[in-house]
Amino acid sequence: MSEKIKIGFIGLGIMGKPMSKHLIHAGYPLLVHDINRDAVKEVVNAGASEAFSPKEVAEKSDYIITVLPDSPDVEEVALGEKGLIEEVKSGMLYADMSTIAPTVAVKVAEELGKKGVRCLDAPVSGGQVGAEKAMLSIMVGGKEEDFNTFMPIFEKLGKTITLCGENGAGQIVKACNQVQVAMNFVGMAEAFVLGAKAGVDPAIILKVLSGGYAQTRVMDVRGEKIVNGDFNPGFKSKFHYKDLNIIMKTALDYEVPLPATAIVHELFTTMLVKGRGDLDHSGIITVIEDLAGIKARTKGK
Numbered sequence: 001m002s003e004k005i006k007i008g009f010i011g012l013g014i015m016g017k018p019m020s021k022h023l024i025h026a027g028y029p030l031l032v033h034d035i036n037r038d039a040v041k042e043v044v045n046a047g048a049s050e051a052f053s054p055k056e057v058a059e060k061s062d063y064i065i066t067v068l069p070d071s072p073d074v075e076e077v078a079l080g081e082k083g084l085i086e087e088v089k090s091g092m093l094y095a096d097m098s099t100i101a102p103t104v105a106v107k108v109a110e111e112l113g114k115k116g117v118r119c120l121d122a123p124v125s126g127g128q129v130g131a132e133k134a135m136l137s138i139m140v141g142g143k144e145e146d147f148n149t150f151m152p153i154f155e156k157l158g159k160t161i162t163l164c165g166e167n168g169a170g171q172i173v174k175a176c177n178q179v180q181v182a183m184n185f186v187g188m189a190e191a192f193v194l195g196a197k198a199g200v201d202p203a204i205i206l207k208v209l210s211g212g213y214a215q216t217r218v219m220d221v222r223g224e225k226i227v228n229g230d231f232n233p234g235f236k237s238k239f240h241y242k243d244l245n246i247i248m249k250t251a252l253d254y255e256v257p258l259p260a261t262a263i264v265h266e267l268f269t270t271m272l273v274k275g276r277g278d279l280d281h282s283g284i285i286t287v288i289e290d291l292a293g294i295k296a297r298t299k300g301k
Contacts, residue, residue: 006031007153008061010054010077011098012039014233015124016067018131019097019157021046026156033057054078058087063153064094070242071100078108090116093150097138097157099123099178099239101246102171103253105141109167118146121167123174124158125181127234129221135159139177141170175250178243182264182281184218189285189296192226196296202227222282229297231283238277241268 005028009020012034020043024030030048033056034040044050051057054077057064064084068074074096078084084094094117096108102121109119120142130136136158140147147163154161164173191214195205206223209215225231244265251258270287271277279286289295 005029005062006060008033008051008057008064009048009067010034010057010064011067011069012036012043013067013069014128014236015097015131017043018128019065019067019136020048022134022156023153024048028153028156031057031061053082054080054084055082055086058084058089058092062092063150064088064092065153066094066096066098068096068098068100069239070098071104071246074098074100074108075104079111085112085115088112088115088117092117093120093146094118095120095122095140095150095153097122097124099174099243099246100171102168102175102250105171106168109142118143118149119167120146120150121170122150122154123170125174125177126158127221129234130158137177138162139164139170139173141165141167141172171246172250175243175247178240179247179258179261181218182240182244182268182284183260184216185222185282185284186264186267186288188216188219188223188226189282189288192285192296193288193292193294197292197294202296218282222280225280226282226285227297229295231279231286233278233280235281236277237268237271237279237281237283240281241265241272241277244268 007028008031010033017039024047031051032043032048033051040050105121112119120140122138122140124136124138126136134157137160138154138158140163164170192202196202206227210219248265267287276283
């Protein structure tokens with residue numbers, strides 16, 4: 001299969017770049033596009049070829065993957081001027097692996113579907129580490145037949161790959177994921193700050209909590225980095241804030257009250273107001289530290 005299928009890949013950011021390289025290493029001919037010229041050059045040097053517009057990607061590819069920042073970016077790439085829609089072919093498979101509003105995922109699927117394109121929304125979880133290690137969790141919305149056809153490609157990118165329902169369902173599940181992740185980060189931050197202000201070393205708190213019922217995946221991946229004050233991004237706070245905006249809009253659409261998520265949303269708003277949007281989302285602890293008047297990474301001092 002890999003010798004025959006040419007994949008077009010749009011979006012070579014913190015997630016897309018390692019994902020694209022996995023496909024190259026798996027033997028897929030890859031055609032890439034991004035507005036970041038340095039990222040394109042790096043992936044081309046790894047074995048890809050270059051396209052200069054989404055339209056060209058559609059013209060020269062069999063399957064297409066996009067990994068883009070937000071809903072407007074996906075709409076523009078898929079449906080805009082010189083977008084995919086201008087050159088897609090009937091029967092083509094398109095997987096959008098961005099995190100976007102479920103309503104936009106459905107709209108894109110409907111519009112491209114009019115041209116015979118089989119669409120999947122397939123957002124991912126796992127951050128930069130998951131992308132680099134091909135250990136992503138992939139949540140997919142679309143038809144089962146299309147999901148099964150695309151599975152060999154998904155398997156080069158992730159380990160937990162789940163069909164969640166029809167178009168849009170993948171984005172709904174990703175929204176649920178981002179609610180839980182944000183809650184976990186804020187809970188861990190409050191625990192560290194409370195303990196630190198009371199005079200307990202956060203490293204001790206991390207050790208104890210990691211061995212009990214409070215243990216979480218985010219604690220395993222980011223706990224030690226938080227204690228060490230390392231907020232180099234695996235997933236930037238501004239992107240989680242974007243996801244929380246999607247979540248609050250989706251909650252409104254479905255008339256679901258999310259009172260705790262609303263508070264977390266305000267905390268992430270504060271992150272951006274304070275100019276910390278490029279920190280890892282675990283950096284939310286800095287907001288709690290500001291409120292408490294201490295730094296939990298200095299043993300309460």
